[in-house]
Amino acid sequence: MIITEKAPAKLNLSLDTPLRYLDGLPQWDMVMISADLADYVTIEIGEHRGGVKVYTDSSFLPNDQRNLAFQAANILRNRFHHREAMTIRIKKHIPVAAGLGGGSSDAAAVLRALNRAWDLGLSLPELAKLSLSIDSDVPYCIYNKLAHVTGHGEQVELLPQPPHYWAVIAKQQISVSTPQILRQIDYTKVHHLNNKALIAALKKNDWLAATKYMGNVLEPITMQYHPEIGRLKEKMLQLGADMAQMSGTGPTVFAICHKESRAHRIQNGLRGFCRNVNVVTLL
Numbered sequence: 001m002i003i004t005e006k007a008p009a010k011l012n013l014s015l016d017t018p019l020r021y022l023d024g025l026p027q028w029d030m031v032m033i034s035a036d037l038a039d040y041v042t043i044e045i046g047e048h049r050g051g052v053k054v055y056t057d058s059s060f061l062p063n064d065q066r067n068l069a070f071q072a073a074n075i076l077r078n079r080f081h082h083r084e085a086m087t088i089r090i091k092k093h094i095p096v097a098a099g100l101g102g103g104s105s106d107a108a109a110v111l112r113a114l115n116r117a118w119d120l121g122l123s124l125p126e127l128a129k130l131s132l133s134i135d136s137d138v139p140y141c142i143y144n145k146l147a148h149v150t151g152h153g154e155q156v157e158l159l160p161q162p163p164h165y166w167a168v169i170a171k172q173q174i175s176v177s178t179p180q181i182l183r184q185i186d187y188t189k190v191h192h193l194n195n196k197a198l199i200a201a202l203k204k205n206d207w208l209a210a211t212k213y214m215g216n217v218l219e220p221i222t223m224q225y226h227p228e229i230g231r232l233k234e235k236m237l238q239l240g241a242d243m244a245q246m247s248g249t250g251p252t253v254f255a256i257c258h259k260e261s262r263a264h265r266i267q268n269g270l271r272g273f274c275r276n277v278n279v280v281t282l283l
């Protein structure tokens with residue numbers, strides 16, 4: 001049996017962290033959305049016993065248990081005692097280690113695909129609960145819909161479907177280490193966001209008001225190391241973006257626009273400034 005699942009990138013419309021848990025991990029308070037920039041995960045399940053093999057078209061990615069897709073497959077194999085040989089092929093379109101949740105989305109896609117292939121009957125909340133051990137973004141990626149995400153990432157409250165908006169997603173040639181950025185959070189200095197106001201505006205479908213409350217408290221930390229992220233953001237705003245900010249721990253910066261023509265104008269304006277720029281719709 002062969003099954004293919006789309007794995008979209010996530011964007012943080014807001015990213016805040018009220019405190020650090022005793023386990024050392026941040027408590028999240030985020031509004032997330034997905035964009036139509038996606039990896040494709042194809043799983044071939046054999047009829048005989050065997051192990052899991054992962055292949056990707058990116059030379060940067062591990063093919064063993066360090067690959068989040070591999071970990072996702074093993075969670076369901078072990079829990080439901082499936083031993084069939086399995087080959088997972090991942091076609092990467094989401095830039096790696098970019099703050100776009102590519103690995104998490106691949107893992108979530110594997111969970112959704114195996115749930116269908118093996119007729120496990122797990123609900124999305126059940127899959128989300130099983131997925132948290134992989135990475136804090138995986139529960140959100142099970143849904144890939146506008147949502148308020150809290151706790152360690154396991155509490156996902158879906159929000160109303162957004163209007164038709166465009167995103168310009170720009171990734172500079174910079175490497176950011178997520179653990180390094182998270183270690184640097186100084187909880188006495190975080191300028192917290194008004195996520196309540198953001199969610200209220202989103203629930204009213206008032207995206208114009210909502211853009212005023214979007215933000216990412218990790219921006220100043222990542223920008224300390226990479227000031228060019230701030231310059232890219234400024235450039236997008238000058239080119240007419242409704243908003244522009246960093247996603248996750250960066251380095252990707254995205255802009256959102258209600259007009260497709262504006263999104264393409266931003267993309268054209270970034271020529272010579274940033275090479276990896278995609279214009280896509282929000283999902």
Ligand code: ATP
Binds near residue numbers: 060095104
């Ligand atoms: P995070 O903020 O969770 O670290 P990210 O969204 O910035 O993630 P990813 O593309 O998910 O970026 O990559 C993060 C790390 O996960 C990389 O070091 C990468 O080697 C590892 N990884 C494991 N599996 C995958 C996968 N299938 N796709 C991308 N990265 C993966």
